[in-house]
Amino acid sequence: MMTNLFSIFEPSSSLLNMSLNWLSTFIGLMFIPYLFWISPSRWSILWNKINLSLYNEFKTILGPSQKKSTLIFISLFSLILFNNFLGLLPYIFTSTSHLVMNLTLSLPLWITFMIFGWMNYSLHMFAHLVPQGTPPILMPFMVLIETISNIIRPGTLAIRLTANMMAGHLLLTLLSNTNNFLNSYLLLILIFSQILLLLLESAVAIIQSYVFAVLSTLFASEIN
Template sequence: MMTDLFSTFDPATSIHISSNWLSTFLGFIVLPLSFWIMPNRINMLLTKMTMKLHEEFKLLIGSSSKGSTLLMISLFMFILTNNAMGLLPYIFTSSSHLTFTMTLALPMWLSIMLYGWINHTNHMLAHLVPTGTPPVLMPFMVMIETISNLIRPGSLAVRLTANMIAGHLLMSLLGNNSVEASTTILPFIIFTQMILMMFEMAVAIIQAYVFSVLSTLYASEV
């Protein structure tokens, strides 16, 4: 029985083990294609999506970092799988928790920063002062750029979490109201939920794309 609206995001289970987090790794069971009939529509769709993302990420990150696009494509597919599975009934939405999103964002940002400051120190120092900044404003620009760099993992994590929570809360509100709704209002609630489901599927794709693109842009600065 739900105690409040946010209890739908509670990862605890009745056996005192957070087994709901196991749904995070269900995608790895479905995605391997070694036993599938090849080629098929799903394989062709994944291949086209992967090649398209590879071309776009390679354009953003540059040709100097070979293999980095594979990391960003894997990140995109991992977040997309978890976002999409969260729309299915009785499956825990792991991407609606900061534990999941911060685990992805913080090591990514920290590794990029460490690599940049260790190997390209002068380049990273030059990024703190934009070109054409007046000498009077240089100390303030260093402070602003430093703060903006420090809040990057938090903004990545909170953006994904907030977008996933917002849509699920709307669907939970409509679902709770549909139990006591009259027969005249019920078709409108069902129609609204269908629209929200399509909207949430678009949000799941867009947020996975935004997370991976921003991570690629942060890596391209190094």
């Protein structure tokens, strides 16, 4: 029995005081062998087309000098997408609904970009702090504002993904807890609405993984 609505996001399976639910993050690795079959399946053909589309888009954002870095962001998109969809299945832990998981993805990337940019393109990074055409009297304030907005980038990435994945799960849980008090007709309406909400959550799972990867790519494109 739930003592708290947010307890649905807590890891519950453990062995020797080690949480096993986080192992669901790696279930997506089971799909990798299908990509190397001699006779490709429909799944591998579809996934290759998605990867090719992402490669072309990320290559355009990063430019020709960093087009080899697209593998990082395609892998990031794949990891988040697999975990978002796995969280929609019953009794499977949703790791992307936890801030610690999303910060683990966004914070190391941001720190790496900042270290690389300030060590190799210092003047270019300083130029980003003052937008072109800023009046001299406003320059100190713009430097402060741009610095703060740059520092909070990994947090906004992680919080956006966490909030979107949590909201749908909470709404599905709230609706499912009302089925004991409804008659047959209202129960059918409830089931239909939950199916529609599940379809919406599937779209959210794709959109949020795409947004996370694209914003990370945009952050990387600013350092060169």
